[in-house]
Amino acid sequence: MSTCSLVWRELLLRKWSALLAVSALGATVAAALFFFLLARSNEGETRILQRDMGLNLLILPPDTSLDAYWAKGLSTGSMPVEFLTKLEDQVVANRLVPMIKRRRTWQGREVLLTGISGEIFKQGKAMKPVFGRVIKPGTLVLGSEIAGMLKLEAGQSAELLGQVFLIAQVLQPVGDEQDVQVFLDLADAQTLLDLEGRITEIEALECHCSEEVSDPLVALRAELEPLLPGAVIIRRDALADARRDQRQLAERFLQSGFPVIALFCALLVGVLSMLNVRDRRAEIGVLRALGKPSVQVAGLFLGRAVFLGLIGGALGIIGGGFLASDLGTLLFHTRAGAVAFDLDLVLTALFITPLFAALASLVPMALAVVQDPVRVLGEAS
Amino acid sequence: MSVLELHQGEMRYDLRGQQIIALAQSSLCVEQEEFIVVRGVSGAGKTTLLSILGGMLRPTQGTVRLGDVELTGLNPAGRARVRQTSIGFVFQGMHLLPYLDLLENTRLAGGTEQHARLLLGQLGLGSRLHHRPAQLSAGERQRGAVARALVHGPEIVLADEPTGNLDPESARLVQSAFESFCTGGGCLVMATHSQQSLPVSRILHLGPDGLHPIDAQ
Numbered sequence: 001m002s003t004c005s006l007v008w009r010e011l012l013l014r015k016w017s018a019l020l021a022v023s024a025l026g027a028t029v030a031a032a033l034f035f036f037l038l039a040r041s042n043e044g045e046t047r048i049l050q051r052d053m054g055l056n057l058l059i060l061p062p063d064t065s066l067d068a069y070w071a072k073g074l075s076t077g078s079m080p081v082e083f084l085t086k087l088e089d090q091v092v093a094n095r096l097v098p099m100i101k102r103r104r105t106w107q108g109r110e111v112l113l114t115g116i117s118g119e120i121f122k123q124g125k126a127m128k129p130v131f132g133r134v135i136k137p138g139t140l141v142l143g144s145e146i147a148g149m150l151k152l153e154a155g156q157s158a159e160l161l162g163q164v165f166l167i168a169q170v171l172q173p174v175g176d177e178q179d180v181q182v183f184l185d186l187a188d189a190q191t192l193l194d195l196e197g198r199i200t201e202i203e204a205l206e207c208h209c210s211e212e213v214s215d216p217l218v219a220l221r222a223e224l225e226p227l228l229p230g231a232v233i234i235r236r237d238a239l240a241d242a243r244r245d246q247r248q249l250a251e252r253f254l255q256s257g258f259p260v261i262a263l264f265c266a267l268l269v270g271v272l273s274m275l276n277v278r279d280r281r282a283e284i285g286v287l288r289a290l291g292k293p294s295v296q297v298a299g300l301f302l303g304r305a306v307f308l309g310l311i312g313g314a315l316g317i318i319g320g321g322f323l324a325s326d327l328g329t330l331l332f333h334t335r336a337g338a339v340a341f342d343l344d345l346v347l348t349a350l351f352i353t354p355l356f357a358a359l360a361s362l363v364p365m366a367l368a369v370v371q372d373p374v375r376v377l378g379e380a381s
Numbered sequence: 382m383s384v385l386e387l388h389q390g391e392m393r394y395d396l397r398g399q400q401i402i403a404l405a406q407s408s409l410c411v412e413q414e415e416f417i418v419v420r421g422v423s424g425a426g427k428t429t430l431l432s433i434l435g436g437m438l439r440p441t442q443g444t445v446r447l448g449d450v451e452l453t454g455l456n457p458a459g460r461a462r463v464r465q466t467s468i469g470f471v472f473q474g475m476h477l478l479p480y481l482d483l484l485e486n487t488r489l490a491g492g493t494e495q496h497a498r499l500l501l502g503q504l505g506l507g508s509r510l511h512h513r514p515a516q517l518s519a520g521e522r523q524r525g526a527v528a529r530a531l532v533h534g535p536e537i538v539l540a541d542e543p544t545g546n547l548d549p550e551s552a553r554l555v556q557s558a559f560e561s562f563c564t565g566g567g568c569l570v571m572a573t574h575s576q577q578s579l580p581v582s583r584i585l586h587l588g589p590d591g592l593h594p595i596d597a598q
Contacts, residue, residue, distance in 0.1 A: 001485060006478075013480035013513075286476040289437055290490050290529075291465025293458065370457075372439070374432040377476065 003296060007303040010280075017276060018304075021357075022312045024268040029316020029353050030323060031261040033345070037324035057093055057220070059083070059202040062230030069232075073112070073177065074101040078198040079231065084120060086227045093204040093224065096120045100189045100200045106160060107150050112181045113160075115189020137185045139168035145179035147171075160184075161192050270360040277301060277364035284368045285376035294369045301365040302358050309354030317349050383410040384568050385434060385537050390443030392429050403429040406443070407591040411537060415568045416559060420576070420595070421587035427572035428473060430587060431539040434570060435468050436460035448536070465491065469530030471540035475522045477514040483525045484510040491533035500528040503561075504554050519546040527555050531562055538562060540571040556580075 011018045060069065061077035069075050084098055100115035118134040135141055140160065142152060147170040152158055156167050165184065173179055190196045217235045224233055277284075280301075287297045368376055392404040404426040411417060421427050432438040433445060436452040437460075445452040447467060452460055464470075469490070477486045483506060487497040501510060504524040514522050523546045530538050538559070544552040559569050560580070571581075584595045 001481075001489065006481075009480040009485075282474070282476050283478055286472070286478065287489075288461065289435075289464065289470055289472070291461045291463070291468075293461060372432075372437060372457075374428075374437045377472065377474065 003299045003303055006300055007307060010300070010304065011307070014276075017272070018308060021269065021272045021276070021308045022315065024272055025309055025312025025353055025357055026315035026319055027261075028266060028269060028356075029313050029349050030319035033317060033320025033349060034323045034327070035257065035261075036345070037320065041324070056236045057204040058234040058236065059093075059204065059224070059228065060232040060234065061200065062228075062232070064232045066232065066234075072103070074103065075200050075232075078195055078200050079228075081197055081199050083199070083202065083228055083231070087202075087204075087224075093220070094121070095205040097203040098186060098199045098201075099203065100186060100193060100195055100198070102189075102193050102200070104161065106146075106182065109146065109149055110180075111146050112177065113189060113193065114181050114183050115186040115193070116183055117186040135183055135185045136168065137188055138165060139184070140165045141169045141171060141183040142167060143171055143179040143181045144173040146182060163188075163192060266356070266360075269357060273305060273357065273360035274364045276304070277361055277368060281368055281376050284365075285373045288369070288373035288376065297369050298365055301361050305357040305361040306354040309357035310350065312357070313350045313353030316353065317346055383412050384415075384448065385409075385411040385570075386446045387430075387434060388444045388446070390430075390433055390440040390445065392426070392433060392438065393441045402426075402589075404433065404440070404587075405589055405591040407587070408443075409434075409570075409585070409592055411568050411570060413566060413568055414563050415583065416563045416581040417568075417570045418581045418584045419570060419572045419587050419592070420574065420584060421572075423574060425587045425589075427574075427587055428541050430592075431470075431541050431570065431572055434537075435470060435539045436464055437470075466533070467536045469533065469535035469538040471523075471526050471530045471538065471543040473541040473545070475514075475519075475526040477522055477525055477529075479514050482511045482513055483517065483521075483528075486514070486525055487528045487532050490529045496534075497528065497532050500531055500558065501525070503558055504528055505551065520548060520551045523547055524551060524555060527558060531558065534567075536567065538567060538569045540569065542573055543571060544573065544575070 060075045061079040063077040064075040078100075081098065084096055087093060087096060097119055098117055100113075102113050103110055104113050105111075116135065140158065147153070147167075150158075152167055152170070154167050154170050157164055158167055159165075160182070165188075171178065184192070186199070190198065217233070220235060221233055224231065284297055287300075288294070387407060387409040389406050389408055390404065391402070391406040393400055393402050395401070407430065409417075419427055419430060429438065433440045436445065436447070436455070439453055443453070447463060450463060452463060455463065477483075478489065481489065483501060484494070484497055487501060488494060498507075498510065501507060501524075504527060506521060506524055506528070509517060509521055509525075512521075514525070517525065523543060527540070527543055530540065540559070543559075544555055547555060559571070563569055563582075572587075585592045586595050
């Protein structure tokens with residue numbers, strides 16, 4: 001009788017025990033997958049959420065008067081572009097977006113000229129950009145209101161402050177300041193506004209991501225003040241707090257929930273495997289007494305573990321995927337579509353689960369197989 | 382040349398600092414077609430003796446030789462190979478695998494299906510071939526264990542209390558199967574605490590001072 005046949009017959013006899021082991025394995029895989037999928041989808045969701053919220057930190061030139069800033073919506077002063085490089089050695093502000101903002105009259109209308117560059121990452125870190133606008137030199141991007149008033153469309157050329165630009169895009173109306181903004185490349189703006197080597201504000205993302213900080217603004221100023229002497233730092237509290245809370249919610253849940261559930265399930269699988277081997281010590285003794293090689297006897301137990309691991313792994317993949325797409329939307333406000341499977345993940349789960357189950361059986365099985373059959377039978381009787 | 386020979390075998394072990402003698406120094410030669418009964422009270426070391434003879438336990442002293450192979454000189458894998466081909470066991474606890482039926486349990490030791498069916502029929506189990514151990518009585522399980530010990534045509538069968546759970550009729554069937562095995566060229570050592578008279582070649586007594594012959598009835 002082949003080893004596979006013996007494994008199958010044993011499973012049929014002890015089907016409830018096998019079902020329990022499969023359930024424990026399935027639950028382990030489902031829990032692992034649930035947290036992993038959520039962690040991955042949450043990363044994407046956080047990025048989208050943050051992009052939608054916008055940057056929460058504003059750094060203004062040293063001579064900025066805040067009452068004027070709030071009245072006009074921009075700083076009348078400027079600061080050297082080198083301030084950006086000074087920000088490389090700190091940890092609280094990242095994803096830097098330098099800008100120049102000035103109000104000018106264009107074809108009889110007051111517009112907010114905004115010279116902007118794409119995101120600048122500290123120390124050249126490669127990250128997926130989500131903020132800022134990359135505008136090609138020599139082109140303009142117009143807010144919907146200003147484009148409508150001046151009857152300008154994408155593809156047309158237009159003269160701005162004596163220089164001809166191509167209108168690359170007209171933005172959709174959003175109902176805020178953006179509708180009257182004229183965006184252009186930062187370098188173009190510096191030339192056009194006679195502000196070479198200068199910027200008027202830096203927007204950034206505050207990075208007190210996971211830690212609890214009692215007064216984030218004090219912490220921010222303490223970190224940035226020595227680097228940018230006199231710079232005015234404004235924290236958009238609602239945005240920053242919402243962003244931090246969202247991130248902390250996910251991280252706390254992932255950090256504490258996953259190890260507890262995975263450890264519990266791993267212990268359950270280990271105990272069940274050990275109990276199975278213990279229950280079957282007499283069988284091990286008989287097979288050894290009948291002269292069956294240790295490898296064949298070990299094959300019975302490892303074969304069982306691998307088979308149950310495969311079934312448990314497959315069920316766990318289905319269960320984990322279902323939980324992540326269903327509960328994930330509830331717990332983390334993740335969009336259902338954001339939870340995505342891939343073949344690598346499925347194959348990894350199907351490989352690791354039988355391996356894990358086999359490892360849990362290995363020690364008690366090895367101890368039983370190497371002993372004298374008489375001792376094993378004696379202990380089992 | 383004897384089929385099986387135990388030379389000055391002894392088994393001691395340490396239990397919480399106390400030396401326990403599981404088998405006092407004993408010697409035994411088993412010849413072809415011999416049917417030997419070993420008697421002794423419970424705890425005398427009968428199971429230990431059979432385990433040593435079958436290469437399932439290595440004695441702390443002495444040697445065991447099966448034909449021209451010294452079992453005590455082999456590693457566990459080597460002894461397992463010898464057991465698989467040359468030795469049949471009937472365990473006191475029967476130890477049939479619960480998920481196999483009687484025919485499959487019998488064939489677990491090897492041999493052909495035809496031979497397994499024949500043996501089970503001789504032992505009165507012809508109608509129980511596809512019953513699992515849980516569906517059999519203790520006596521039926523015991524007879525199944527006897528069939529398993531004989532099915533692969535071993536040189537020697539070692540039986541530990543094989544008739545302990547049997548009614549007189551079943552015990553007679555087992556006795557008959559053992560006699561057939563011995564007259565067919567095999568040899569058998571059976572441990573029992575029963576004082577019932579048996580038509581055997583030799584009866585030995587195992588006591589605190591080892592094995593001693595008793596006249597066969």
